[in-house]
Amino acid sequence: xxxxxxxxxxxxxxxxxxxxxxxxxxxxxxxxxxxxxxxxxxxxxxxxxxxxxxxxxxxxxxxxxxxxxxxxxxxxxxxxxxxxxxxxxxxxxxxxxxxxxxxxxxxxxxx
Amino acid sequence: xxxxxxxxxxxxxxxxxxxxxxxxxxxxxxxxxxxxxxxxxxxxxxxxxxxxxxxxxxxxxxxxxxxxxxxxxxxxxxxxxxxxxxxxxxxxxxxxxxxxxxxxxxxxxxxxxxxxxx
Numbered sequence: 001x002x003x004x005x006x007x008x009x010x011x012x013x014x015x016x017x018x019x020x021x022x023x024x025x026x027x028x029x030x031x032x033x034x035x036x037x038x039x040x041x042x043x044x045x046x047x048x049x050x051x052x053x054x055x056x057x058x059x060x061x062x063x064x065x066x067x068x069x070x071x072x073x074x075x076x077x078x079x080x081x082x083x084x085x086x087x088x089x090x091x092x093x094x095x096x097x098x099x100x101x102x103x104x105x106x107x108x109x110x111x
Numbered sequence: 112x113x114x115x116x117x118x119x120x121x122x123x124x125x126x127x128x129x130x131x132x133x134x135x136x137x138x139x140x141x142x143x144x145x146x147x148x149x150x151x152x153x154x155x156x157x158x159x160x161x162x163x164x165x166x167x168x169x170x171x172x173x174x175x176x177x178x179x180x181x182x183x184x185x186x187x188x189x190x191x192x193x194x195x196x197x198x199x200x201x202x203x204x205x206x207x208x209x210x211x212x213x214x215x216x217x218x219x220x221x222x223x224x225x226x227x228x229x
Contacts, residue, residue, distance in 0.1 A: 033213075034213075034214070034215075036215035036216070038156070038216075040156075045205055045219040045220065045221055045222055046148075046156065046205070046216075046219055047219070048215050048216060048217045051210065051214065051215035051217070052214075052215075057217060089155065089156055091156075091158075091215075091216075093213045099161065099169035100158070100169075100171065100172075101146070101158035101161070101216075102158070103155060103156040103157065103158065104155070105155055106155040106156070
């Protein structure tokens with residue numbers, strides 16, 4: 001089963017904007033699948049950050065924004081804070097012919 | 112309050128079996144899409160299985176035929192039966208509620224640890 005490709009790490013200084021990319025194929029991101037993003041703080045369970053490509057659940061700051069184009073997606077974190085230091089994963093359901101939820105390889109954000 | 116609490120993890124020998132449980136509060140398990148996601152030590156997230164409100168079940172290729180997802184509406188519990196365990200099944204297992212069909216995973220449990228080792 002396929003995996004979405006992310007850069008292993010991204011770093012920035014407080015206040016900066018960082019962007020995490022997520023690359024897929026025509027069988028997942030490119031098949032009109034919605035992209036989701038998760039944040040995993042050290043030692044904790046993942047938390048939903050973005051759903052339906054660019055929607056934020058209640059309580060997620062608008063510093064986090066998502067976008068999608070073709071077979072790629074990205075997560076932007078603006079006004080970077082020390083609390084944002086975590087692992088970030090993109091994810092998407094594969095095509096409806098094979099029920100399969102694919103996670104990205106994960107990106108470690110260092111502030 | 113919506114909450115998922117996993118239990119049942121532990122140390123098990125290769126080829127052994129284990130049943131993970133997920134106690135659900137705040138909603139009815141048979142009305143929602145419930146999944147299991149695992150994370151091997153120091154590794155990324157891997158989807159394992161999903162059970163639909165209608166009862167249909169689906170699995171990742173790596174566990175199909177060995178793992179079984181189930182639910183008990185009366186107890187409001189979700190289970191993951193792990194059979195023929197392999198060393199590579201060692202991971203933290205999370206019980207997760209999806210927002211809906213083909214949708215994101217928005218409520219996560221704290222996880223339970225499964226270690227497969229001789």
